[in-house]
Every structure is written in structure tokens, then in C-alpha cells.
Amino acid sequence: MSIVAIVLIVLAAVLVALALSAIRIVREYERVVVFRLGRLRGARGPGLVLVIPVIERTRWVNLQIDTADIPPQDLITKDNVTIRVEAAVFYRVVDPIKAVVAIRDYQHGVLRIAQTTLRATLGQHELDDLLAHQAAINDLLEQTIDAATEPWGINVVKVETRDVDLPDTMKRAMARQAEAERERRAKIIAAEGEFQAAERLSQAAGVIGREPGALTLRTLQTLAEVASEHNSTLVLPIPIDVLEAARRMAAPATPNGSSVR
Incomplete structure (x- = not known):
């Protein structure tokens, strides 16, 4: 093989290497910033990008988050x-x-x-x-x-x-603050419950006060509930008006319709 053939083969290899080095495959999420002899030539891509070997330099930039x-x-x-x-x-x-x-x-x-x-x-x-x-x-x-x-x-x-x-120290202080806040809310809720219960009791007292026999019925109902739950002896004062009503009902009536005293 002559020297000329060897030189041609070497030149062909160099040209092929330069051609391959000039090819850039830029992906969709990438860009190539090209500098030619130090001067900015812009951004290229995506796809196939050709770069002049030796003369142009590139910087790759990723556009993904x-x-x-x-x-x-x-x-x-x-x-x-x-x-x-x-x-x-x-x-x-x-x-x-x-x-x-x-x-x-x-x-x-x-x-x-x-x-x-x-x-x-x-x-x-x-x-x-x-x-x-x-x-x-x-x-x-x-x-x-x-x-x-x-x-x-x-x-x-x-x-x-x-x-x-x-x-x-701050965690402990915040824990104490949260505990105090929960106690405050619990007291407020309890006070609201007492207030609502007092309003209901006031309304119930008004209803019982309008009917004289309602208090007696309520007393007897309470006695029945207690007696059914607890087997014990109860001492309960009976109002005078209840005894008077019972005595009038038990007294015999006179001919003119009045009871005998």
C-alpha cells in the first residue's frame, strides 16, 4: 500500500469522525445552546442538530422540573x-x-x-x-x-x-397552651349546658305552676321511678293541699250536696 493511499484512508477516517461529532440528537426536554468562536448563536433542538466541529461549542440545558x-x-x-x-x-x-x-x-x-x-x-x-x-x-x-x-x-x-x-421548651409551652385552651372550651361548653338546662327548668316550672295538680302528678311519678330502681324505704313529705284534697274526696256528702265536716 502506497503512502498516498494511507493518507487518504486517514483523511477519510478523520472526516467521518468530524461528521459524526457534528451530529447532536437533542431530546424533547432538552435544548442545546451553541457558541461559534465564543459568540452566542442561539438555542437549538429538539431533534437532529448539526454543529460545526472545532468552531462551535455547545451547552446542554434540561427543561424538566x-x-x-x-x-x-x-x-x-x-x-x-x-x-x-x-x-x-x-x-x-x-x-x-x-x-x-x-x-x-x-x-x-x-x-x-x-x-x-x-x-x-x-x-x-x-x-x-x-x-x-x-x-x-x-x-x-x-x-x-x-x-x-x-x-x-x-x-x-x-x-x-x-x-x-x-x-x-417551646414544644412544652405550646402543649400547656393547648391544654389550657381545651380546658377553657370545656368550661364554656359546661356553662352553656347549665344555662340551657336552667332555661328549660324555668319553662317547666311555669307549666307546672299553671296547673295545681301537675306538681302532685310529678311527685308521684318521681316516687314510682325511684321505687322501681331502688328497693329502699323513702320518707317524703306530703303537701297539705294533697291531704286536704284527699279528705274532701273521702268525706260523705250531705243531702244538699255539701260534705260533712
Whole structure:
């Protein structure tokens, strides 16, 4: 084999290698940012993308939703309570050119912005607000972080505070507060029950007072209920009017219709 043939074979292999290196297969959720001799040429994809070897350089950007786990952050709330909070930020790249050109490492930048925003935002609220309005706090964090990352072509989808760790002394204080609150509600409910019972008893007394024999019937009914449940001797005072009524009913009647005394 001559030298010319060897050179032609080598050149052909080099050309084939260069042609293969010029082909890029970009998936649907990816984009390729192309630089030609250091100058931005735009974002390409998805599908088959041709890149000039040696002259053009590429940066791959993923458009899927990514997650940045914020490590536990120690902060002081507005009411001077020290807490530790963990959170997660869900974001996606909406402008691959900005994500490559405007910032060196957008993933690291999102994480740092999320950490500082978490401490600054939660430090402006009291502990009760953080625990009771967690959804509103998450929305506020989302809006603040999204506004900071918008120049980088990043859209914050969601922010979730996963865990709020309280000191042991604060947990005990909150437990005592919850117990006191339950006792207060129990007393209020008992007082409401006494008030309603008193109203019903007042209405019942009014009904019995309108009929003289109602009190006697109620007394006899109570005696019957007690006697059926308890086998014991009862001493119960009988009203005078009951004895008078019984004596009048037992006295013989006179010819003119009056009873004999």
C-alpha cells in the first residue's frame, strides 16, 4: 500500500469522525445552546442538530422540573423564637439562553437565593403565623424566589417548607397552651349546658305552676321511678293541699250536696 493511499484512508477516517461529532440528537426536554468562536448563536433542538466541529461549542440545558433541597436553616422569628426549617424548591428553565449566559451555575444560584429568601421571609413572621398559615408562607416564598431568578430564565414552580423544628421548651409551652385552651372550651361548653338546662327548668316550672295538680302528678311519678330502681324505704313529705284534697274526696256528702265536716 502506497503512502498516498494511507493518507487518504486517514483523511477519510478523520472526516467521518468530524461528521459524526457534528451530529447532536437533542431530546424533547432538552435544548442545546451553541457558541461559534465564543459568540452566542442561539438555542437549538429538539431533534437532529448539526454543529460545526472545532468552531462551535455547545451547552446542554434540561427543561424538566428540577428540585433544590434547602438544608436546615436556623432562624429567629419575629417574636424571638429560634426554629430550624427545611424546605424544597421546584423550578424549571424557561429560557435556556439566559440560564447559560446570565449566570455561571443556575442550579447553585437557585439554591443560594432560596436559602437567603427563606431566612429573610420567615424572620418577618411570628411563630403562630408560620404554623397556622403555612400555605400562604409558601406562596410568598415562591413569589419572592421567582422574582429573583426571573433574570436567569428560571421559573419557580413551587416551594414547600417540609419541617419546622421547635426547641423542646417551646414544644412544652405550646402543649400547656393547648391544654389550657381545651380546658377553657370545656368550661364554656359546661356553662352553656347549665344555662340551657336552667332555661328549660324555668319553662317547666311555669307549666307546672299553671296547673295545681301537675306538681302532685310529678311527685308521684318521681316516687314510682325511684321505687322501681331502688328497693329502699323513702320518707317524703306530703303537701297539705294533697291531704286536704284527699279528705274532701273521702268525706260523705250531705243531702244538699255539701260534705260533712
